[in-house]
Amino acid sequence: MRIAAARERKHDERRVAIVPDTVGRLSRLGVEVVLEHGAGAAAGFSDAAYAEQGATLTDLAALAPDLLLAIGPPPGEVLDTVRPGGLVVGLLGLATDDAILEAVAKRGLGAIALELLPRTSRAQSMDVLSSQASLAGYKAVLVGANLLGRIMPLQMTAAGTLTPAQVLVLGAGVAGLQAIATARRLGARVEAFDVRRAAREEVESLGARFLEVPLDAAEGEGGYAAAQSEEYLERQRALLAERVAEADLVVTTAQIPFRQAPRLVSGAMVEAMRPGAVVVDLAADTGGNVEGSRPGEIVETNGVRIVGASNLAAELPTHASQTFARNLANLVELMVTDGELHLDDELVRATLVVDGGEIRWSRPA
Known part of the structure; x- marks a missing residue:
């Protein structure tokens, strides 16, 4: 053989x-x-x-x-x-x-x-999906940090204090957790959101703040998030609009097997971000979590760069x-x-x- x-x-x-x-x-x-x-x-x-x-x-x-x-x-x-x-x-x-x-x-x-x-x-x-997703989550933060016009950690200098970057990670699966851990290692302040409340403990164990929508959330088969009701999605959008606007770097990782990736970040949310901010969309190949993202491309909108991350694991x-x-x-x-x-x-x-x-x-x- x-x-x-x-x-x-x-x-x-x-x-x-x-x-x-x-x-x-x-x-x-x-x-x-x-x-x-x-x-x-x-x-x-x-x-x-x-x-x-x-x-x-x-x-x-x-x-x-x-x-x-x-x-x-x-x-x-x-x-x-x-x-x-x-x-x-x-x-x-x-x-x-x-x-x-x-x-x-x-x-x-x-x-x-x-x-x-x-x-x-x-x-x-x-589980090759998990092993490769972990590397993609790590690389996503490095890609975003490289495009940012600021450093990630707090730094005290003779010229004054440089505040840490604010990072928001959407989706706390394997890729999201590795993105959180990487951003924290680089010294950023990190927030994370996931519809699965069970993810809270893992997010907080990595030193990040867990964002929660006050509505019962469901978990799908195999540990993936399930599709949510319209009421939940409205509350989710309101919370995310607020936090996305404050972020310097947003990393999105949410995917549902054999379905189009959920749209988490709208064009209006991107427009509300500060010029120089970066969004890295790890779901670009399956429809994208971010409006306007395109697989394998960097799209700039009002000074905000959207990275349609494609096959990031292959870059390591x-x-x-x-x-x-x-x-x-x-x-x-x-x-x-x-x-x-x-x-x-x-x-x-x-x-x-x-x-x-x-x-x-x-x-x-």
């Missing part, structure tokens, strides 16, 4: 699905580990580093994997290298586009969508690849025994969207 990873073809993708320190773990499962030449170069991993760990380096056409590990949905030229009956594992982007399923099925392959992994304690070590490719590859290795260890593939584990079955050329997943209503 052969497990392989190819160089990611997406223009802004620098991560790789296998890193040198997971080659040994995979090899011990009784398989051959193969990588395309240069697969890890953009993440700082040389072909020599892979070869030292026992991996085989080859051209794309000669990969011939039984199990292809990928970051995002592989293009046709990569899928064509997979052996008949083989399996593709990666983040398949099903939230926005499920065309990859037809591409896999027509080749008679199988596919595992990592974004469907259940949010359970047993699956935590395999070394650590992003390490965590992603370790998550994958944990999952593969459930699937491969003595060089043979087994797909009967409940976590594997929950993510198996194409099986033997048959699509077995449909978009939730």
Whole structure:
């Protein structure tokens, strides 16, 4: 059996699905580990580093994997290298586009969508969404701080006192909590909002102030926020309008699986912000939490810059690849025994969207 990873073809993708320190773990499962030449170069991993760990380096056409590990949905030229009956594992982007399923099925392959992994304690070590979201939350604050025309911490100088920046984080999931922690480490004053009241303790444990709307909030499946009533949304908008206007940096992270991201910051809220303020929208790829944000672009409105953050984890490719590859290795260890593939584990079955050329997943209503 052969497990392989190819160089990611997406223009802004620098991560790789296998890193040198997971080659040994995979090899011990009784398989051959193969990588395309240069697969890890953009993440700082040389072909020599892979070869030292026992991996085989080859051209794309000669990969011939039984199990292809990928970051995002592989293009046709990569899928064509997979052996008949083989399996593709990666983040398949099903939230926005499920065309990859037809591409896999027509080749008679199988596919595992990592974004469907259940949010359970047993699956935590395999949860690529969480590991990558944490890095994105960290990077979002650095991007915002770099664009601000002021420093983040309080500073006492001979010329007087420089007050700390005011940071507002919307959404206290994995990305939001890491954004809070990063902003606090940089010395900013931080406020955070989440519809899940259970998030209050985590927010306050990081030294941030938790903003709360006085109305019962609901939590959806898997720890995500659920859609809210119009009454709640009106109260939410009033609170957020006040706090957004006072913020120097706003980081938005709120997303609902397989639905458009909730609109939290309106154009009117942005107009009320001080010139020089920055908004970083981590939900830009799924519709955006911020009115006017565009994926991969920086839009300026009345002196306020809106960053449509797209694939921020890929801007930290070394650590992003390490965590992603370790998550994958944990999952593969459930699937491969003595060089043979087994797909009967409940976590594997929950993510198996194409099986033997048959699509077995449909978009939730």
